[in-house]
Amino acid sequence: MEAKEWRIEQERLDQVREKLKARMGELEPEVAGLHDQAAEIRRRFWEEVTVNTSSDEDFEETFYTIKQQAAVLSERERRHQLLTQQWRSLNRLFPSPYFGRVDFLEEGLNQSEQIYIGVSSFVDEDGLSFLVYDWRTPIASLYYDHSPGAASYVTPAGRIMGTMELKRQYQIQGGQIRHMFDASVTIGDELLQQMLAKGANSHMKSIVSTIQKEQNAIIRNDDSRLLIVQGAAGSGKTSAALQRVAYLLYKNRDSLKADQIVLFSPNPIFNSYVSSVLPELGEENMQQTTLQEYLEYWLGSSLRLEDPFDQIEYVLTAQSTPNYEARLQGMKYKASEAFLRALENYAQWLGREGMLFNGIRFRDRDLITAEQMRSHFYSYDPSLRLANRVDLLQKWLLKELSQLERKERKASWVEEELQYLDSEQYAEVFGELHKDREVFDIAEHYAVVYEKISKKRRGDEGDFDFAEREEDLLSQRIVKMSFKPLRQSVRKLSFIDVQGLYTQLFGDEAAYREKTNEAEIPVLWPEICKQTKAKLDRLELFYEDATPYLYLKELLEGVRTNTEIRHVFVDEGQDYSPFQYEYLKKLFPRARMTVLGDFGQAIFTQATKLQGDDSPLVRLYGESETNLIRLVRSYRSTREIVEFTKKLLTDGSEIVPFARSGPKPLLATIEGGEKRDARMLKDIAALKAEGFDSIAVITKTAAESRTAFESLRMIQGGEALQLITKETVAFEKGVMVIPVYLAKGIEFDAVLIYEASSQAYGRENDRKLLYTACTRAMHRLQLYTTSDWSPFVQPLPANLYEKAQ
Numbered sequence: 001m002e003a004k005e006w007r008i009e010q011e012r013l014d015q016v017r018e019k020l021k022a023r024m025g026e027l028e029p030e031v032a033g034l035h036d037q038a039a040e041i042r043r044r045f046w047e048e049v050t051v052n053t054s055s056d057e058d059f060e061e062t063f064y065t066i067k068q069q070a071a072v073l074s075e076r077e078r079r080h081q082l083l084t085q086q087w088r089s090l091n092r093l094f095p096s097p098y099f100g101r102v103d104f105l106e107e108g109l110n111q112s113e114q115i116y117i118g119v120s121s122f123v124d125e126d127g128l129s130f131l132v133y134d135w136r137t138p139i140a141s142l143y144y145d146h147s148p149g150a151a152s153y154v155t156p157a158g159r160i161m162g163t164m165e166l167k168r169q170y171q172i173q174g175g176q177i178r179h180m181f182d183a184s185v186t187i188g189d190e191l192l193q194q195m196l197a198k199g200a201n202s203h204m205k206s207i208v209s210t211i212q213k214e215q216n217a218i219i220r221n222d223d224s225r226l227l228i229v230q231g232a233a234g235s236g237k238t239s240a241a242l243q244r245v246a247y248l249l250y251k252n253r254d255s256l257k258a259d260q261i262v263l264f265s266p267n268p269i270f271n272s273y274v275s276s277v278l279p280e281l282g283e284e285n286m287q288q289t290t291l292q293e294y295l296e297y298w299l300g301s302s303l304r305l306e307d308p309f310d311q312i313e314y315v316l317t318a319q320s321t322p323n324y325e326a327r328l329q330g331m332k333y334k335a336s337e338a339f340l341r342a343l344e345n346y347a348q349w350l351g352r353e354g355m356l357f358n359g360i361r362f363r364d365r366d367l368i369t370a371e372q373m374r375s376h377f378y379s380y381d382p383s384l385r386l387a388n389r390v391d392l393l394q395k396w397l398l399k400e401l402s403q404l405e406r407k408e409r410k411a412s413w414v415e416e417e418l419q420y421l422d423s424e425q426y427a428e429v430f431g432e433l434h435k436d437r438e439v440f441d442i443a444e445h446y447a448v449v450y451e452k453i454s455k456k457r458r459g460d461e462g463d464f465d466f467a468e469r470e471e472d473l474l475s476q477r478i479v480k481m482s483f484k485p486l487r488q489s490v491r492k493l494s495f496i497d498v499q500g501l502y503t504q505l506f507g508d509e510a511a512y513r514e515k516t517n518e519a520e521i522p523v524l525w526p527e528i529c530k531q532t533k534a535k536l537d538r539l540e541l542f543y544e545d546a547t548p549y550l551y552l553k554e555l556l557e558g559v560r561t562n563t564e565i566r567h568v569f570v571d572e573g574q575d576y577s578p579f580q581y582e583y584l585k586k587l588f589p590r591a592r593m594t595v596l597g598d599f600g601q602a603i604f605t606q607a608t609k610l611q612g613d614d615s616p617l618v619r620l621y622g623e624s625e626t627n628l629i630r631l632v633r634s635y636r637s638t639r640e641i642v643e644f645t646k647k648l649l650t651d652g653s654e655i656v657p658f659a660r661s662g663p664k665p666l667l668a669t670i671e672g673g674e675k676r677d678a679r680m681l682k683d684i685a686a687l688k689a690e691g692f693d694s695i696a697v698i699t700k701t702a703a704e705s706r707t708a709f710e711s712l713r714m715i716q717g718g719e720a721l722q723l724i725t726k727e728t729v730a731f732e733k734g735v736m737v738i739p740v741y742l743a744k745g746i747e748f749d750a751v752l753i754y755e756a757s758s759q760a761y762g763r764e765n766d767r768k769l770l771y772t773a774c775t776r777a778m779h780r781l782q783l784y785t786t787s788d789w790s791p792f793v794q795p796l797p798a799n800l801y802e803k804a805q
């Protein structure tokens with residue numbers, strides 16, 4: 001670019017930075033001043049108000065002064081917050097105020113406007129001229145959606161047409177323009193090249209300066225109830241999702257708060273991996289959770305829940321154990337919409353018969369039996385929903401308990417207990433009674449006055465015998481305390497035998513059919529029943545049973561909904577079952593859903609197809625409310641790695657690599673595990689010497705990870721290796737050994753596949769595992785085997801890889 005142009009741009013940049021600095025300078029004392037003022041008001045809050053409650057007027061005045069003081073304080077605090085936010089965003093802009101510019105000539109005008117785009121807006125002193133536009137403003141979408149020529153953007157008032165005369169990109173560091181490109185067709189391949197060539201990080205980066213057109217469509221999609229993004233590995237799904245959160249928070253800043261958005265992540269490490277993107281963009285993080293965390297919370301501690309990682313570990317390692325097939329069939333069936341309908345029908349059936357309750361026992365006696373509950377339950381209007389009848393039953397039980405409690409006061413054990421009250425308990429009771437004493441005194445006083453006025457003697461002097469009253473109150477209290485847990489458990493609906501009701505479902509085929517109207521029952525149903533029941537008997541629950549179990553619980557107790565949440569994001573969406581989607585839909589009735597995933601990486605048994613006529617996800621809200629965006633360009637890996645990995649899939653032909661080159665994947669056949677391990681460590685050392693500092697040895701299973709880790713660690717140079725397990729919560733850079741399913745969504749400079757033999761990845765199901773593992777690599781991919789190559793590697797054309805010497 002011409003030196004003159006460069007100089008003009010640097011001068012403008014200097015001017016903008018001057019203005020930023022001046023504005024920050026103005027704000028600083030205000031920010032600090034307001035902070036001090038608020039602190040001072042808080043400190044002197046009670047000095048400023050004189051509390052006087054002697055008369056009604058004084059009391060009223062005191063009340064109003066407190067209110068006024070509180071209002072002043074909250075106004076100062078609000079203003080302080082606002083100014084601090086402004087100050088922070090200026091501060092963020094200062095080192096690099098913008099990354100893009102478009103010159104746009106709007107139709108009907110005769111002068112084009114220069115639009116500079118950065119991570120937030122900055123307006124000149126006149127309050128009108130935008131020196132920098134926030135990347136989320138409508139006009140900024142020009143930069144992402146168009147190349148020079150005819151262009152338009154959408155505003156709330158309609159579409160604005162015009163011509164883009166220039167599109168420029170900058171790399172600015174510490175106030176200096178380092179690079180500047182005029183872009184043509186796509187947003188600067190040059191800039192993107194540079195971004196992608198960088199090393200992997202322990203935290204995901206924001207992609208704000210190089211968002212691609214198809215990603216922008218995801219970020220700014222406003223009109224669908226369900227947005228599905230099916231995108232190849234490394235196509236920027238997670239990146240786009242996080243930018244979308246930032247966009248939504250900006251666009252709806254008056255009505256949407258970060259905690260009204262929830263992201264379901266595949267695992268806890270992923271949470272840590274993506275946690276810095278939004279703060280980097282000046283936004284608060286949304287809520288992040290895993291489905292497992294959610295299920296565990298609502299299922300409580302009565303059953304021990306298997307997690308999805310133990311489930312997949314079983315699927316991958318237990319092929320030779322008995323009844324493996326039945327478990328797999330069970331997993332598939334329990335993940336289906338059919339099973340959800342079966343549970344709904346079962347709930348209907350329970351409305352007519354078959355409810356199971358836990359009787360209430362007290363001191364080894366039946367207080368209220370399950371049978372009594374059942375007959376009460378079925379005496380209610382059968383047209384009422386199950387949950388409403390449960391509600392009525394709960395009310396009845398609480399009333400019944402109150403009556404029983406009253407009767408219980410005369411029981412002999414109460415008297416005994418009275419004798420054994422220890423001093424502490426007694427003191428407590430006495431304290432309580434002391435409060436009652438005042439009531440008692442008033443009553444006594446009233447009785448005396450009443451006697452005088454009415455000139456009638458009191459009927460029974462003993463009514464007000466304090467000693468007797470004291471004993472009464474004491475026994476009342478003792479019984480009340482003992483009944484407290486009973487009431488609590490009724491309030492928690494523990495009288496419903498959910499476990500029994502879920503178990504009851506797994507009877508013989510005829511019974512199951514009768515209860516659920518299910519026509520298609522899995523072939524190995526008897527064995528599935530046996531396994532499910534045996535697990536429940538041990539007070540454990542298979543992962544595939546967790547959502548159905550919770551769903552049944554909610555059909556009985558009333559469906560739990562969260563109406564606060566407005567947006568639900570599901571990352572790695574292919575790993576959720578149709579059943580789980582239906583459940584999420586019910587759980588968040590007021591939320592829009594964004595599902596991002598890749599069926600090419602569907603490694604769990606309960607996978608859901610994200611697109612196509614047979615996709616249950618498309619059926620979830622219906623086609624008219626669903627939008628599908630497909631991403632086929634892969635940004636993470638070099639062209640050579642993408643060409644190699646896409647051939648691992650049967651239908652990967654449409655995946656398009658981004659034009660960034662590197663060495664071809666390396667295949668190393670090494671005889672014997674020991675030699676392989678030594679070779680790997682040598683290769684790791686070489687990669688480190690090349691400057692790569694995020695390196696993963698990826699294994700198929702956690703069991704293999706542990707063995708690999710143990711043996712690699714024994715070799716010189718292997719001491720610094722980290723083992724990543726499902727318990728690992730934070731993602732750090734370095735050299736690590738990790739099973740594929742925990743590496744989902746994450747990336748590394750270099751990936752080494754520990755054992756890519758036919759034994760390890762031989763079954764059709766393993767194809768996607770191997771693909772997922774290989775696609776974690778950004779710059780280098782190396783595969784090792786100690787025997788023959790996996791059948792997915794064998795047929796690959798020899799020009800796609802190098803063979804190691």
Ligand SMILES: Nc1ncnc2c1ncn2[C@@H]1O[C@H](COP(=O)(O)OP(=O)(O)OP(=O)(O)O)[C@@H](O)[C@H]1O
Binds near residue numbers: 232
């Ligand atoms: N527009 C972009 N500009 C710069 N980098 C990008 C862009 N899109 C994607 N990337 C980079 O590509 C890599 C992959 O992105 P991301 O993890 O979001 O992909 P993904 O589709 O979620 O991948 P996977 O399904 O394999 O987990 C990241 O390093 C990301 O920063």
